Amino acid sequence: xxxxKYISQISDLSRKEVKRILKTGLxxxxxxxxxxxxxxxxxxxxVCAEGERLEPPCARYFMLHKPAGYVCVTKDKDHPTVxxxxxxxxxxxxxIAGRLDIDTTGLVLITDDGKWNHAVTSPKRDCKKTYLVxxxxxxxxxxxxxxxxxxxxxxxxxxxxxxxxxxxxxxxxKLTISEGKYHQVKRMxxxxxxxxxxxxxxxxxxxxxxxxxxxxxxxxxxADEVSSVKV
Ligand code: URA
Numbered sequence: 242x243x244x245x246k247y248i249s250q251i252s253d254l255s256r257k258e259v260k261r262i263l264k265t266g267l268x269x270x271x272x273x274x275x276x277x278x279x280x281x282x283x284x285x286x287x288v289c290a291e292g293e294r295l296e297p298p299c300a301r302y303f304m305l306h307k308p309a310g311y312v313c314v315t316k317d318k319d320h321p322t323v324x325x326x327x328x329x330x331x332x333x334x335x336x337i338a339g340r341l342d343i344d345t346t347g348l349v350l351i352t353d354d355g356k357w358n359h360a361v362t363s364p365k366r367d368c369k370k371t372y373l374v375x376x377x378x379x380x381x382x383x384x385x386x387x388x389x390x391x392x393x394x395x396x397x398x399x400x401x402x403x404x405x406x407x408x409x410x411x412x413x414x415k416l417t418i419s420e421g422k423y424h425q426v427k428r429m430x431x432x433x434x435x436x437x438x439x440x441x442x443x444x445x446x447x448x449x450x451x452x453x454x455x456x457x458x459x460x461x462x463x464a465d466e467v468s469s470v471k472v
Contacts, residue, residue: 245278347442
């Protein structure tokens with residue numbers, strides 16, 4: 242990690258402010274003054290400011306039970322964002338690992354670990370996401386095969402990757418997908434002539450939404466939950 246990012250992550254300082262401090266010569270790396278913000282810091286390096294050791298930043302991982310009405314972006318002028326539900330320092334350093342639509346509820350993962358975020362969201366990493374879906378019309382049994390073979394979404398050139406559909410009731414189902422195209426689930430049901438009325442995500446990879454979390458609540462992920470995502 243770059244030196245300016247390292248210091249910024251463990252303080253309330255922006256990268257710009259860190260660069261200004263570095264110029265004063267107060268920061269040492271392995272006991273030598275370092276003014277270079279791009280200097281690479283590895284686990285073996287010791288960073289000090291005015292002689293005090295700066296402990297390496299610890300990555301943060303949270304699960305949130307997203308209520309409807311909140312958007313999964315870091316800033317929005319019209320709607321509250323899911324980050325506003327977190328009572329944590331340095332909110333600007335956190336990223337949302339996979340977005341849900343404003344009207345979708347359920348599991349949202351939030352982290353400041355970019356590699357972990359990528360492992361959750363990249364379609365190449367095959368991290369499965371499970372949704373509970375309520376539809377306007379009854380779900381035709383052939384939808385299971387159609388989703389498993391892949392359907393063409395409006396405006397796309399390639400069919401969706403194989404998805405697993407389990408019909409729970411006439412108009413309720415559990416759908417597991419490994420991609421995260423824009424409005425993917427809603428567009429998949431539209432592709433078979435149905436319409437999603439309610440959408441709730443309850444699982445990402447092996448991480449299941451904690452039943453004890455009320456809408457709007459969040460908690461840190463356990464070490465097992467974090468390591469269940471292979472980075
Ligand atoms: N697919 C959708 O259509 N919406 C979501 O919020 C998530 C997946």
